[in-house]
Amino acid sequence: MIELVAVGRRYGDRIAVEDVSLQVAPGELVALVGASGSGKTTTLKMVNRLIEPTTGIVRVAGRDVSGVSGPALRRGIGYCFQQIGLFPHLSVAENVGVVPSLLGWDATRIRRRVADLLSWLELPAELGPRAPAELSGGQQQRVGIARALAGEPDVLLMDEPFGALDPITRETLQQRFQEIRRELGITTLFVTHDMVEALRLADRIAVLDHGRLVQIDAPQRLLRAPATDVVVQLLATPRRQAAALEPLLAGRA
Ligand SMILES: Nc1ncnc2c1ncn2[C@@H]1O[C@H](COP(=O)(O)OP(=O)(O)OP(=O)(O)O)[C@@H](O)[C@H]1O
Ligand SMILES: [Mg+2]
DSSP, X not given: OXXXXXXXXXXXXXEEEEEEEEEEOTTOEEEEEOSTTSSHHHHHHXXXXXXXXXXXXXXXXTEEGGGSOHHXXXXXXXXXXSSOOOOTTSOHHHHHTHHHHHTTOOHHHHHHHHXXXXXXXXXXXXXXXXXXXXXXXXXXXXXXXXXXXXXXXXXXXXXXXXXXXXXXXXXXXXXXXXXHHHHHTXXXXXXXXXXXXXXXXXXXXXXXXXXXXEEEEXXXXXXXXXXXXXXXXXXXXXXXXXXXXXXXXXXOO
């Protein structure tokens, strides 16, 4: 369970996030959506103390995170972020195995876990010994996802994890990710600017606008009863895209 209580973050006079309260229930996936600069990444990073809130309380599994050291906290929380941040001097396999090593797993268990994750993310085993710089952007992104899942976390933070992937790989991985997440009951806060992705993956969608939470609801409820114009606008894009495709699919264009 992730819990934010009246959380805010300022940079000088500028407000990045203000008075955000939300809960992600055990096993639930909440998607954070909103325009660029609306505070999604800042909100996510306050959960594992990569950014410190200026106001409010963050709890993970009932514990106020301000009382837990950043590194200890991040060993128990899987995360992958927009700028992928793989360790350049470690191989792909070593990158994926970082958290299991820190958790003291034995070498055989780590090797097996890394192999499973690479195969699960459709990364050929021969990429394991390579340096991250020798991979494509989409491959690096998948290594980032594998690394986030490696320590079998109960809680996962993801920032645009599927952003750099081609549409087919993206759909396959969304499906795989959803299966593994449901199977393991991983509590997930998931940032995306792709409304279709949010509608497909999320149990509930949280909409940020200029740092404030304007609505948090199940996808169907969001579609039926958008709370503000911003929510209407965010939903307009997938609707427009679907409408634009319709005549083409019907062979009328
Ligand atoms: N270190 C910083 N110093 C000053 N302002 C910052 C800093 N980090 C973020 N901000 C500001 O806080 C606001 C929220 O930024 P944030 O990165 O959370 O947005 P976002 O919703 O993730 O956007 P995007 O979709 O573009 O990734 C922005 O206005 C940004 O300019
Ligand atoms: Mg961001």
